[in-house]
Amino acid sequence: MTRAFFPFLALGLLVETFVPVPLFGKTPEVSIIPERALQFGTFMVFGSGSRLVSASGAISDSSVIALDGTAPAPARFTVRYDRGNENNHVLDIELELAISDSPRTRVDGVEASVSSFETDLPGGAQVSSTKPVRMMIANCRARVCTRSFQVGGRLEVTRSFGGADVEVPIPIDVRIIAVERQR
Amino acid sequence: MTCVLLSSTAPFFAADLAAQGTSACCESGRAVARIVAPLKVIPLAELHFGSLVVGAQDGGTVTVRPDGGATVYSGSARSGCALGVRCGAHPGWFRVEGEPARQYRITLPPTVMARGLALPVLLEVRQLELLSRELGSSTGLGQLDERGHDQFLVGGTLEVPAGTAADIFRAELTLTVAYE
Numbered sequence: 001m002t003r004a005f006f007p008f009l010a011l012g013l014l015v016e017t018f019v020p021v022p023l024f025g026k027t028p029e030v031s032i033i034p035e036r037a038l039q040f041g042t043f044m045v046f047g048s049g050s051r052l053v054s055a056s057g058a059i060s061d062s063s064v065i066a067l068d069g070t071a072p073a074p075a076r077f078t079v080r081y082d083r084g085n086e087n088n089h090v091l092d093i094e095l096e097l098a099i100s101d102s103p104r105t106r107v108d109g110v111e112a113s114v115s116s117f118e119t120d121l122p123g124g125a126q127v128s129s130t131k132p133v134r135m136m137i138a139n140c141r142a143r144v145c146t147r148s149f150q151v152g153g154r155l156e157v158t159r160s161f162g163g164a165d166v167e168v169p170i171p172i173d174v175r176i177i178a179v180e181r182q183r
Numbered sequence: 184m185t186c187v188l189l190s191s192t193a194p195f196f197a198a199d200l201a202a203q204g205t206s207a208c209c210e211s212g213r214a215v216a217r218i219v220a221p222l223k224v225i226p227l228a229e230l231h232f233g234s235l236v237v238g239a240q241d242g243g244t245v246t247v248r249p250d251g252g253a254t255v256y257s258g259s260a261r262s263g264c265a266l267g268v269r270c271g272a273h274p275g276w277f278r279v280e281g282e283p284a285r286q287y288r289i290t291l292p293p294t295v296m297a298r299g300l301a302l303p304v305l306l307e308v309r310q311l312e313l314l315s316r317e318l319g320s321s322t323g324l325g326q327l328d329e330r331g332h333d334q335f336l337v338g339g340t341l342e343v344p345a346g347t348a349a350d351i352f353r354a355e356l357t358l359t360v361a362y363e
Contacts, residue, residue: 009263036215043219070217102214112218151212163217166215166216166218170214
């Protein structure tokens with residue numbers, strides 16, 4: 001009687017093993033969160049001039065006159081990596097960051113653009129669309145890990161008449177290069 | 184009969200963590216700045232000490248107040264205007280245009296020298312002072328209104344030595360106006 005039941009038991013086991021197990025979590029993804037705008041402050045310009053705000057907040061003016069107002073400051077961004085599941089492997093994530101020159105913006109009699117971007121990331125003194133910078137999120141143990149960095153740049157202004165509050169977009173891209181599990 | 188059990192470590196679980204990812208995203212940060220128009224100063228009226236006379240033995244002074252108050256004569260100086268003739272003294276009058284609601288500062292020289300047109304005589308204009316209409320202040324500080332406008336007036340004291348011959352005297356007043 002034992003022999004008669006054995007094949008059925010083996011078949012049952014085989015059936016259980018081949019049933020697909022539902023997947024938990026989703027595809028890993030990366031995102032950028034703008035935390036603070038790149039602040040160039042308040043200044044007067046007669047024709048054309050520029051102001052550089054470095055990633056560390058240093059200011060360098062050319063043909064502009066500084067005035068009291070909002071303090072100049074670098075922009076701040078946070079890169080966010082979501083591994084998409086709840087496993088607790090320790091990960092080292094390598095990312096690539098690129099910043100494109102901003103489009104020229106015109107408000108009334110003032111034209112402005114931002115270029116010569118730099119970051120405070122190691123090796124990120126100059127960043128552009130053709131010169132990206134690599135960054136690491138190391139020892140990631142949680143589902144979501146983040147890393148913040150600062151961005152400086154040069155604002156070039158041409159004033160024909162009057163004054164204006166200008167806002168210029170900073171296109172920034174990030175992509176995952178590699179995700180390594182620590183052993 | 185041999186029972187073969189398959190391994191339970193199946194390839195159906197996802198998250199191959201060593202794979203090269205191509206996940207990418209883009210975002211747009213912001214750069215912001217306030218560009219301020221330069222100050223513009225437009226003279227509307229000269230600082231005028233009017234027509235006056237002074238004695239042969241004693242000199243005198245003429246003080247024009249920036250608030251438009253009565254002209255003050257001292258020593259032997261007197262107004263030389265005939266009744267009904269508009270030749271009296273009045274303060275200098277300037278209009279300022281710039282960034283709305285921003286303060287600015289006016290800097291005057293301590294003295295200027297008025298030169299006679301006919302004779303090589305110099306008369307000193309001292310104690311130059313001003314008054315901002317928006318702030319009502321005489322400290323040199325002005326305030327542009329919500330349209331970016333203000334006006335300020337300039338007064339001073341003209342020193343006229345005794346026996347100064349009749350002439351027309353003119354001086355160039357250089358003042359500096361800058362955002363505070």
